[in-house]
Amino acid sequence: MGKIRVILYGVGAIGSLIAKFLLEKKGIEIVGAVDIVRNKVGKDLGKVLGLKRKLGIRVSNDVDSVLSKVKADIAVHATSPFLKDACPQIASIVKHGVNVVSTCEELSYPYVSKPKLAKELDTLAKKRDVTVLGTGINPGFLMDTFVITLTAVCQKIEKIEVVRIMNAVTRRLPFQKKIGAGLTVEEFQWKIEKKQITGHVGLEHSIAMIADALAWKLDKIIAGPLEPIIAKKSVKSKDIKVKAGGVAGLRQKAKGVMKNREVIVLDFQAYIGAEEGYDAVTIEGVPNIKQRIQPCVHGDIGTVAMIVNAIPKVINAPAGLLTMKDLPVPSAALEDMRKYLKT
Ligand SMILES: NC(=O)c1ccc[n+]([C@@H]2O[C@H](COP(=O)([O-])OP(=O)(O)OC[C@H]3O[C@@H](n4cnc5c(N)ncnc54)[C@H](OP(=O)(O)O)[C@@H]3O)[C@@H](O)[C@H]2O)c1
Structure with a gap:
């Protein structure tokens, strides 16, 4: 069997980390790369990734041209958290009959914020007989898929609470800036008003995915304000x-509110100087569950793993726009990637 052929769509920070991890893995090869940043377009991917060797793949700004020249089994898409940007990009891949796994936060559970776009993408994916999945560490795992899996041992559930506390010192500078670290409170509020700080995207999507898995009809999902954490x-x-x-x-x-009760509560905190970072899930029910991952899973490492480990599962999956709750139990793909493909 030939190697699994991958196209990279978006060679930014996360796309580059994914590319480097793919280069270490057996049974899989990168066959093309797309990005719009001027100083990347036309360059060899090896150079863009900061490697000492050429990879023989030129970064292109034209996905149609790349996909008409090379055959690919799947595209790794990592450009934007928002469906309004990601949807047309993903559609342009799907039209070539290529599966997609994306880091786009809103794609993790698109039915909550953009049901019309989600339906259109699902229809297109089915027509072209390919699978599209949005995943990552959060949304994609820690505050949804992992939580859903823990509910499997419960007979009754009253309430689910998930807390992710991260010491942002361990993260890249753009992330630290994204969370407003180093600003005054006035600057922070001003940047929120100007939409220069948009905060974490995906809490509502994670809540909707959990509720859907439990067949809970929520009355509403309330997204709280972005609050500064003061040093x-x-x-x-x-x-x-x-x-x-x-x-x-x-x-x-x-x-997530159901019958005037808060039944799902997600609490995301990222700041420089957090003394204790963790991912904690508490389920009030029968039995009660208290699960804590400590320290919290590193966002970039976890996202790269989630995307790469999902590749064979996406290729094996039925056509359409799927979410993590539609796929088999998530797991690491440690061996030659072809071993995980259904023959
Ligand atoms: N679900 C999760 O857990 C998770 C975790 C981490 C990251 N993410 C998401 O993953 C995405 C990538 O993150 P990142 O940190 O790598 O972002 P980034 O550094 O901004 O990289 C995105 C790259 O894609 C490029 N791009 C934008 N629009 C494009 C287009 N139409 N065609 C081709 N390339 C395009 C960007 O160019 P420009 O700079 O010119 O826009 C940039 O080079 C973000 O949306 C982020 O929110 C999700």
């Missing part, structure tokens, strides 16, 4: 200093 003492990362009283990061909460 109590001065803290710093390699590049950012936060004075006491300044913004160290942010907190976002979202709630």
Whole structure:
């Protein structure tokens, strides 16, 4: 059997990390790369990834041209958290009969925010007999798929609470900036108003996915405001200093309400100086479940793993726009990637 052929669509921070991990793996090869950034287009992918060797693949800004020249089994899409941007890009891949696994946050459970776009993409994917999946660490796993899996041992559930606390020191500078670290409270509020800080995308999507798995008809999903986390003492990362009283990061909460009760509560906190980082799931029910992953799973490492491990599952899956709850139990693909393909 030939190797699994992958196209990269988006060679930014995450796309590059995925590419490097794919290069280490057996039974899979990168056959094309697409990105719009001027200083990447036309360059050898090896150079764009900062490797010392050429890979013989030129980064193109034209997905149609790439997919009409090379045959691919799947595209790894990593450009935008928003479906309004990602949908046309993904559709342009699907039209060539190529499966897609994407980091797009809204695609993880698109029916909650963009049902019409989701339906159109599902119809197109079925017509072209390919599968499309949005996944990642969060959304995609820690606050949804993992939680859904834990519910399997419960006979009754009253409430689910998930908390992710991350020390942003362990993350890239763009992430630290994205959460407002180092700003004053006034600057933070101004950037929110100007939509320069948009916060984490995906809490509502994770809630909707959990509710759907449990067949809970939520009355509403309430996304709380973006709140600054104020440093109590001065803290710093390699590049950012936060004075006491300044913004160290942010907190976002979202709630799923059913019959006037908060039945799903997600609490996301990312800030420089968090003393204890963890991912915690509490289920009030029969039995009660308290599950804590400590330290919290690193976002980039986890996202790269989720995307690459999903590749054979997406290729094996039936056609259409699927979500993590539609796929078999997630697992690592450690061996030659072809071993995980259904023959
Ligand atoms: N689900 C999860 O757990 C998870 C975790 C991490 C990241 N993500 C998501 O994954 C995506 C990638 O993250 P990142 O940190 O790598 O972002 P990034 O550094 O901004 O990289 C995205 C790359 O795609 C390019 N791009 C944008 N539009 C394009 C288009 N139409 N065609 C081709 N390339 C295009 C960007 O170019 P420009 O810079 O010119 O836009 C950039 O080079 C983001 O949406 C992020 O939110 C999800």
